[in-house]
Amino acid sequence: MASKSNLIREYAKANGVANVDFTTDVLLQDDSNGQGAYIKEWNIEGLAQPTDEQLATYETVANTTEANASVDNTRKQAYGSWQDQLDEIYHNIDAWKTRIAQVKADNPKE
Amino acid sequence: MAIIKLQAEGINLADTFAFTGTFSPNNTPSFRMYSSANQTISNSTVTKVGFNTTEWDTNSGVDLTNDRFTVPSGGAGKYYLLGEVLVNTDNDFRLNLYIYKNGSEVRMHGGNHQEADDGVQINAIIDLSVGDYVELYCWQNSGVNKTIIGGTQYKEFQGFRLT
Numbered sequence: 221m222a223s224k225s226n227l228i229r230e231y232a233k234a235n236g237v238a239n240v241d242f243t244t245d246v247l248l249q250d251d252s253n254g255q256g257a258y259i260k261e262w263n264i265e266g267l268a269q270p271t272d273e274q275l276a277t278y279e280t281v282a283n284t285t286e287a288n289a290s291v292d293n294t295r296k297q298a299y300g301s302w303q304d305q306l307d308e309i310y311h312n313i314d315a316w317k318t319r320i321a322q323v324k325a326d327n328p329k330e
Numbered sequence: 331m332a333i334i335k336l337q338a339e340g341i342n343l344a345d346t347f348a349f350t351g352t353f354s355p356n357n358t359p360s361f362r363m364y365s366s367a368n369q370t371i372s373n374s375t376v377t378k379v380g381f382n383t384t385e386w387d388t389n390s391g392v393d394l395t396n397d398r399f400t401v402p403s404g405g406a407g408k409y410y411l412l413g414e415v416l417v418n419t420d421n422d423f424r425l426n427l428y429i430y431k432n433g434s435e436v437r438m439h440g441g442n443h444q445e446a447d448d449g450v451q452i453n454a455i456i457d458l459s460v461g462d463y464v465e466l467y468c469w470q471n472s473g474v475n476k477t478i479i480g481g482t483q484y485k486e487f488q489g490f491r492l493t
Contacts, residue, residue, distance in 0.1 A: 223475065225374035242374035242471065252378040252397065260376070289473030293421050
Protein backbone atom coordinates (compact mmCIF):
# COMPACT_ATOMS: atom_id res chain seq x y z
CA MET A 221 0.00 0.00 0.00
CA ALA A 222 1.43 3.38 -1.01
CA SER A 223 2.21 5.93 1.65
CA LYS A 224 -0.14 8.89 2.00
CA SER A 225 2.60 11.31 0.95
CA ASN A 226 3.06 9.55 -2.39
CA LEU A 227 -0.71 9.34 -2.95
CA ILE A 228 -0.94 13.10 -2.37
CA ARG A 229 2.03 13.76 -4.63
CA GLU A 230 0.34 11.85 -7.46
CA TYR A 231 -3.01 13.54 -6.82
CA ALA A 232 -1.32 16.95 -6.96
CA LYS A 233 0.62 16.05 -10.10
CA ALA A 234 -2.55 14.90 -11.83
CA ASN A 235 -4.13 18.23 -10.97
CA GLY A 236 -1.33 20.47 -12.21
CA VAL A 237 0.77 20.84 -9.06
CA ALA A 238 4.20 19.49 -9.91
CA ASN A 239 5.80 19.64 -6.48
CA VAL A 240 4.47 19.29 -2.95
CA ASP A 241 6.52 20.48 0.00
CA PHE A 242 5.60 18.29 2.96
CA THR A 243 6.92 20.82 5.43
CA THR A 244 4.77 23.73 4.24
CA ASP A 245 2.19 22.78 1.57
CA VAL A 246 0.86 19.68 3.26
CA LEU A 247 1.56 18.45 6.78
CA LEU A 248 0.96 14.76 7.39
CA GLN A 249 0.86 13.32 10.87
CA ASP A 250 0.64 9.85 12.37
CA ASP A 251 -0.06 9.70 16.10
CA SER A 252 0.92 6.02 16.24
CA ASN A 253 -2.53 5.12 17.57
CA GLY A 254 -3.39 2.64 14.84
CA GLN A 255 -5.37 5.16 12.80
CA GLY A 256 -2.58 5.77 10.30
CA ALA A 257 -1.43 9.02 8.75
CA TYR A 258 -3.82 11.92 8.26
CA ILE A 259 -3.68 15.37 6.70
CA LYS A 260 -3.05 17.81 9.52
CA GLU A 261 -2.75 20.89 7.30
CA TRP A 262 -3.53 21.49 3.65
CA ASN A 263 -2.07 24.73 2.27
CA ILE A 264 -2.09 24.27 -1.51
CA GLU A 265 -3.98 27.21 -2.91
CA GLY A 266 -6.32 26.36 -5.78
CA LEU A 267 -6.30 22.62 -5.10
CA ALA A 268 -8.90 21.11 -2.82
CA GLN A 269 -7.89 18.74 -0.08
CA PRO A 270 -8.60 15.24 -1.38
CA THR A 271 -10.79 12.65 0.28
CA ASP A 272 -9.41 9.20 1.08
CA GLU A 273 -11.52 7.84 -1.79
CA GLN A 274 -9.93 10.26 -4.25
CA LEU A 275 -6.45 9.37 -3.03
CA ALA A 276 -7.17 5.65 -3.36
CA THR A 277 -7.51 6.06 -7.13
CA TYR A 278 -3.77 6.89 -7.30
CA GLU A 279 -2.70 3.72 -5.51
CA THR A 280 -1.15 2.01 -8.54
CA VAL A 281 0.89 4.95 -9.77
CA ALA A 282 1.97 5.81 -6.22
CA ASN A 283 3.12 2.24 -5.68
CA THR A 284 5.28 2.54 -8.80
CA THR A 285 6.72 5.84 -7.56
CA GLU A 286 7.50 4.27 -4.21
CA ALA A 287 9.12 1.21 -5.75
CA ASN A 288 11.30 3.44 -7.94
CA ALA A 289 12.28 5.56 -4.94
CA SER A 290 13.35 2.38 -3.21
CA VAL A 291 15.44 1.47 -6.25
CA ASP A 292 16.98 4.96 -6.16
CA ASN A 293 17.96 4.42 -2.54
CA THR A 294 19.53 1.07 -3.32
CA ARG A 295 21.42 2.55 -6.27
CA LYS A 296 22.70 5.46 -4.18
CA GLN A 297 24.18 3.08 -1.65
CA ALA A 298 25.80 1.01 -4.40
CA TYR A 299 27.22 4.11 -6.14
CA GLY A 300 29.11 5.16 -3.04
CA SER A 301 30.00 8.68 -2.03
CA TRP A 302 30.63 11.34 -4.67
CA GLN A 303 34.18 11.72 -3.28
CA ASP A 304 34.93 8.05 -3.95
CA GLN A 305 33.32 8.27 -7.38
CA LEU A 306 35.43 11.31 -8.33
CA ASP A 307 38.50 9.33 -7.35
CA GLU A 308 37.31 6.41 -9.50
CA ILE A 309 36.72 8.77 -12.43
CA TYR A 310 40.15 10.30 -12.05
CA HIS A 311 41.84 6.91 -12.11
CA ASN A 312 39.73 5.14 -14.71
CA ILE A 313 36.59 6.77 -16.05
CA ASP A 314 35.67 3.80 -18.23
CA ALA A 315 35.78 1.39 -15.30
CA TRP A 316 33.58 3.82 -13.35
CA LYS A 317 31.07 3.97 -16.21
CA THR A 318 30.96 0.20 -16.38
CA ARG A 319 30.39 -0.13 -12.66
CA ILE A 320 27.62 2.48 -12.63
CA ALA A 321 25.90 0.86 -15.60
CA GLN A 322 26.01 -2.47 -13.79
CA VAL A 323 24.43 -0.96 -10.67
CA LYS A 324 21.61 0.41 -12.83
CA ALA A 325 21.16 -2.91 -14.62
CA ASP A 326 21.12 -4.82 -11.34
CA ASN A 327 18.50 -2.45 -9.91
CA PRO A 328 16.01 -1.69 -12.69
CA LYS A 329 13.14 0.74 -12.28
CA GLU A 330 9.55 -0.11 -13.10
CA MET B 331 32.02 30.91 56.55
CA ALA B 332 28.97 31.39 58.75
CA ILE B 333 25.94 33.15 57.34
CA ILE B 334 26.07 35.58 60.32
CA LYS B 335 29.59 36.61 59.37
CA LEU B 336 28.56 37.04 55.75
CA GLN B 337 25.69 39.23 56.84
CA ALA B 338 27.92 41.31 59.12
CA GLU B 339 30.89 41.74 56.83
CA GLY B 340 29.53 41.20 53.35
CA ILE B 341 31.24 38.83 50.93
CA ASN B 342 34.97 39.28 50.55
CA LEU B 343 35.83 37.74 47.20
CA ALA B 344 39.34 37.10 48.48
CA ASP B 345 38.04 34.72 51.15
CA THR B 346 38.21 30.96 50.77
CA PHE B 347 34.88 29.21 51.12
CA ALA B 348 35.13 25.60 52.27
CA PHE B 349 31.79 23.91 51.66
CA THR B 350 31.38 20.90 53.93
CA GLY B 351 27.66 20.32 53.69
CA THR B 352 25.62 18.33 51.19
CA PHE B 353 24.25 19.88 48.06
CA SER B 354 20.89 18.31 47.40
CA PRO B 355 19.22 19.69 44.32
CA ASN B 356 15.74 18.43 43.72
CA ASN B 357 15.39 18.09 39.96
CA THR B 358 12.21 16.10 40.05
CA PRO B 359 9.98 15.12 38.38
CA SER B 360 12.43 13.21 36.24
CA PHE B 361 11.85 10.45 33.73
CA ARG B 362 13.40 8.35 30.99
CA MET B 363 11.57 6.11 28.56
CA TYR B 364 12.97 4.10 25.68
CA SER B 365 11.88 1.43 23.26
CA SER B 366 13.42 -1.85 22.24
CA ALA B 367 11.09 -2.03 19.23
CA ASN B 368 11.87 -0.87 15.73
CA GLN B 369 9.37 1.58 14.24
CA THR B 370 8.50 2.48 10.67
CA ILE B 371 8.40 6.15 9.78
CA SER B 372 6.48 6.75 6.55
CA ASN B 373 7.88 9.16 4.02
CA SER B 374 7.14 12.84 4.80
CA THR B 375 4.84 12.01 7.70
CA VAL B 376 5.34 13.46 11.18
CA THR B 377 5.07 10.30 13.27
CA LYS B 378 4.89 9.93 17.02
CA VAL B 379 7.79 7.93 18.43
CA GLY B 380 6.61 4.99 20.51
CA PHE B 381 8.15 3.68 23.72
CA ASN B 382 7.65 0.47 25.65
CA THR B 383 9.86 0.75 28.74
CA THR B 384 10.25 3.25 31.56
CA GLU B 385 13.72 3.31 33.06
CA TRP B 386 12.71 5.73 35.81
CA ASP B 387 9.75 7.95 36.51
CA THR B 388 10.04 9.71 39.85
CA ASN B 389 6.54 11.15 40.00
CA SER B 390 4.51 8.82 37.77
CA GLY B 391 4.26 11.15 34.78
CA VAL B 392 5.09 8.61 32.07
CA ASP B 393 2.20 7.20 30.06
CA LEU B 394 3.45 4.38 27.82
CA THR B 395 -0.02 3.82 26.37
CA ASN B 396 0.09 7.25 24.75
CA ASP B 397 3.89 7.58 24.60
CA ARG B 398 3.99 10.81 26.56
CA PHE B 399 5.06 12.45 29.78
CA THR B 400 2.42 14.42 31.68
CA VAL B 401 3.43 16.89 34.36
CA PRO B 402 2.12 15.55 37.67
CA SER B 403 0.68 17.56 40.53
CA GLY B 404 3.26 19.90 42.05
CA GLY B 405 5.59 19.44 39.09
CA ALA B 406 5.17 22.69 37.16
CA GLY B 407 8.35 24.42 36.02
CA LYS B 408 11.00 24.60 33.34
CA TYR B 409 11.99 21.19 32.02
CA TYR B 410 15.08 20.04 30.19
CA LEU B 411 14.01 17.45 27.61
CA LEU B 412 16.07 15.19 25.36
CA GLY B 413 14.90 12.91 22.57
CA GLU B 414 16.89 10.71 20.22
CA VAL B 415 16.34 8.32 17.33
CA LEU B 416 18.65 6.46 14.97
CA VAL B 417 18.25 5.09 11.44
CA ASN B 418 20.62 2.37 10.33
CA THR B 419 20.63 2.84 6.58
CA ASP B 420 22.71 5.05 4.32
CA ASN B 421 21.27 7.64 1.91
CA ASP B 422 21.01 11.35 1.95
CA PHE B 423 17.73 12.51 3.40
CA ARG B 424 16.40 14.84 6.03
CA LEU B 425 15.65 13.43 9.48
CA ASN B 426 13.82 15.74 11.88
CA LEU B 427 12.75 15.37 15.49
CA TYR B 428 10.01 17.41 17.15
CA ILE B 429 8.87 17.93 20.70
CA TYR B 430 5.13 18.38 20.94
CA LYS B 431 3.47 20.07 23.90
CA ASN B 432 -0.24 19.33 24.35
CA GLY B 433 -0.47 18.10 20.76
CA SER B 434 1.34 20.98 19.06
CA GLU B 435 4.91 21.32 17.87
CA VAL B 436 7.05 23.54 20.10
CA ARG B 437 10.60 22.56 19.11
CA MET B 438 12.24 21.05 16.04
CA HIS B 439 15.74 19.89 15.24
CA GLY B 440 16.90 18.03 12.17
CA GLY B 441 19.85 17.07 10.09
CA ASN B 442 20.89 15.35 6.90
CA HIS B 443 21.13 11.60 7.33
CA GLN B 444 24.02 10.32 5.26
CA GLU B 445 25.72 7.41 6.98
CA ALA B 446 24.42 4.19 8.47
CA ASP B 447 23.74 4.62 12.19
CA ASP B 448 23.40 8.39 11.91
CA GLY B 449 21.10 9.57 14.63
CA VAL B 450 19.43 12.82 15.46
CA GLN B 451 18.93 14.31 18.87
CA ILE B 452 16.77 17.13 20.14
CA ASN B 453 17.37 19.10 23.33
CA ALA B 454 15.03 21.74 24.69
CA ILE B 455 14.08 23.68 27.77
CA ILE B 456 10.32 24.09 27.94
CA ASP B 457 8.02 25.71 30.46
CA LEU B 458 5.38 23.20 31.56
CA SER B 459 2.34 23.45 33.82
CA VAL B 460 0.62 20.68 35.73
CA GLY B 461 -1.32 18.55 33.25
CA ASP B 462 0.75 19.58 30.23
CA TYR B 463 2.07 16.65 28.24
CA VAL B 464 5.05 16.29 25.93
CA GLU B 465 5.66 13.80 23.11
CA LEU B 466 8.41 13.05 20.62
CA TYR B 467 7.70 13.03 16.87
CA CYS B 468 9.92 12.13 13.91
CA TRP B 469 9.88 12.99 10.17
CA GLN B 470 11.99 11.90 7.21
CA ASN B 471 11.91 12.59 3.47
CA SER B 472 13.86 9.73 1.92
CA GLY B 473 10.98 8.96 -0.46
CA VAL B 474 10.37 5.56 1.12
CA ASN B 475 9.55 4.21 4.56
CA LYS B 476 12.45 4.22 7.02
CA THR B 477 12.94 2.28 10.23
CA ILE B 478 14.11 3.86 13.43
CA ILE B 479 15.96 1.31 15.46
CA GLY B 480 14.79 0.14 18.84
CA GLY B 481 17.31 -0.02 21.65
CA THR B 482 17.90 1.13 25.16
CA GLN B 483 20.52 3.65 24.07
CA TYR B 484 19.11 5.33 21.00
CA LYS B 485 15.34 5.43 20.87
CA GLU B 486 14.69 7.47 23.95
CA PHE B 487 12.90 10.40 25.52
CA GLN B 488 13.93 11.78 28.88
CA GLY B 489 13.79 14.92 30.96
CA PHE B 490 13.76 16.56 34.34
CA ARG B 491 12.57 19.75 35.96
CA LEU B 492 15.24 22.41 36.16
CA THR B 493 13.43 24.92 38.37
